[in-house]
Amino acid sequence: MAREMQKNTMFIEQNTGDYENGDPQKNLDDDGREKRTGTWVTASAHIITAVIGSGVLSLAWAIAQLGWVVGPAVLIAFSFITYFTSTLLADCYRAPDPVHGKRNYTYMDVVRAYLGGRKVQLCGLAQYANLLGVTIGYTITASISMVAVKRSNCFHKHGHHVKCQTSNNPFMIIFACIQIVLSQIPNFHKLSWLSILAAVMSFTYASIGLGLSIAKAASGGEHVRTSLTGVQVGVDVSGSEKVWRTFQAIGDIAFAYAYSTDTIKASPPENKSMKRASGVGVTTTTLFYVLCGIVGYAAFGNDAPGNFLTGFGFYEPFWLIDFANVCIAVHLIGAYQVFAQPLFGFVESLCARHYPDNKFITREHAMDVPFCGVYYLNFFRLVWRTAYVIVTAVLAMIFPFFNDFLGLIGAGSFWPLTVYFPIEMHIAQAKIPKYSFRWVCLKILSWVCLIISLIAAAGSVEGLIQSLKTYKPFQTRNEE
Numbered sequence: 001m002a003r004e005m006q007k008n009t010m011f012i013e014q015n016t017g018d019y020e021n022g023d024p025q026k027n028l029d030d031d032g033r034e035k036r037t038g039t040w041v042t043a044s045a046h047i048i049t050a051v052i053g054s055g056v057l058s059l060a061w062a063i064a065q066l067g068w069v070v071g072p073a074v075l076i077a078f079s080f081i082t083y084f085t086s087t088l089l090a091d092c093y094r095a096p097d098p099v100h101g102k103r104n105y106t107y108m109d110v111v112r113a114y115l116g117g118r119k120v121q122l123c124g125l126a127q128y129a130n131l132l133g134v135t136i137g138y139t140i141t142a143s144i145s146m147v148a149v150k151r152s153n154c155f156h157k158h159g160h161h162v163k164c165q166t167s168n169n170p171f172m173i174i175f176a177c178i179q180i181v182l183s184q185i186p187n188f189h190k191l192s193w194l195s196i197l198a199a200v201m202s203f204t205y206a207s208i209g210l211g212l213s214i215a216k217a218a219s220g221g222e223h224v225r226t227s228l229t230g231v232q233v234g235v236d237v238s239g240s241e242k243v244w245r246t247f248q249a250i251g252d253i254a255f256a257y258a259y260s261t262d263t264i265k266a267s268p269p270e271n272k273s274m275k276r277a278s279g280v281g282v283t284t285t286t287l288f289y290v291l292c293g294i295v296g297y298a299a300f301g302n303d304a305p306g307n308f309l310t311g312f313g314f315y316e317p318f319w320l321i322d323f324a325n326v327c328i329a330v331h332l333i334g335a336y337q338v339f340a341q342p343l344f345g346f347v348e349s350l351c352a353r354h355y356p357d358n359k360f361i362t363r364e365h366a367m368d369v370p371f372c373g374v375y376y377l378n379f380f381r382l383v384w385r386t387a388y389v390i391v392t393a394v395l396a397m398i399f400p401f402f403n404d405f406l407g408l409i410g411a412g413s414f415w416p417l418t419v420y421f422p423i424e425m426h427i428a429q430a431k432i433p434k435y436s437f438r439w440v441c442l443k444i445l446s447w448v449c450l451i452i453s454l455i456a457a458a459g460s461v462e463g464l465i466q467s468l469k470t471y472k473p474f475q476t477r478n479e480e
Contacts, residue, residue, distance in 0.1 A: 055256030055410075056206045057141075057307045057328075058403055059289055060213070060296025062249035064304040065242075067230030071297070072290055074253055079286035081449065082257045083278055085419055088426040090274035096429065103270075107417070114425040123421055128346065130413040132392070134339045137405050139175055139396035141307075142332040145325040146171040148310035152325070156318040168400050175333070176393035182337050183344065183385040186376065198338075201331035208324040209309050210292050216299040224301030231302045247459025248407040254456060255410025256289060257418070306403040344385055351380065401467040407460035415453035420446055 063071035094101035095113035104110040111123040147166050154164035225232075233242050296308050309324050351361050364376040399405060423442050426432075432439045 198334035251407030251456030404463035411456035
């Protein structure tokens, strides 16, 4: 028992003072789990900080492909769909009754409670494939931002006409080394300060990008070309490129709207608080996204870079651009772990369950770490997590294409996780009769979103193919 207690000593010190009046029972909820203390306010903040991330960097480019009319309309349409399906998901937090039923603590638990069978496996496949894709995408984005700092200083020193080419690969290796170390922290999820730091960083670089875009658009220095339909066929792109880029832009916007709900306290009913939080969170995020997309398009026009902080639409003030890119890198260092840890835990628990007598998998070796307490080294955890980080880094080196990869992740995760499962669970929970008007409307929404996801995925795959044809591995990918 003492050994198990010690496993939580690294970085997190626990004592009876953490409990109300020293009574552990008062710190537990009605189902025996750790007491939820969140409210709709904290849940809204969680949604906003979870959504406003690296996806915001590509929105100016996405609006440039779609134009003044379709671009904002697609952003708003995705926000409505996301809000609507999140309210359906909120009602499924408890089963079978949305207020008094048994709580489900993970997305897969909810799917298991309402749908069961093979759909639980499909949900897990979609979730973990998305986590893998996001960690690869974050490796790409972080390395591009690190390179951008080096190039920004080069431009400032030698002039804007100099190419200042730098390979992304060394910076991907640096990022991977950092992640290998962080991945070995067993109770990483308890380092709440890192999540707060990541949230501050995401707001900072997104706000800097917005501010620089406003300044550039307001200065009226150079003429920029914009249009109602975005990039022009025969001038900026060919007809086929216009189609594929349009599809890819939709995928980028889908990626920007990926998020999950928070854990909130039981009173008032969680589903009402979650719906309120989703409304506030999605509305605030949409306003921010529309501003970033529209102002970014107004600033750069049809030549908007794929990543408006690393594509060098901005050169000065170089120190502010450097700071913004450092914020991106710091944010993604923490965000990588947020997405990787559930996958780590899933594989490790699965192996421990199947091979309980294998000492390589289950044995913990105690080590005294100065200033940190006792650290328990598990060789399987060391090998598996290190191998995972290396594989994601290698894949990032093979496909270091920011917009294409973000579009593919967004297209692959939006329909199953944001639309299909919430709608199917709502139909099961509400017992909506088959072929009724409401059933038909929900099915139409699901099928339309599936078609959108498929064409977005097709556009992103085409973009990856074209990028691979022209890719020079030892030159900079700056997403111009």
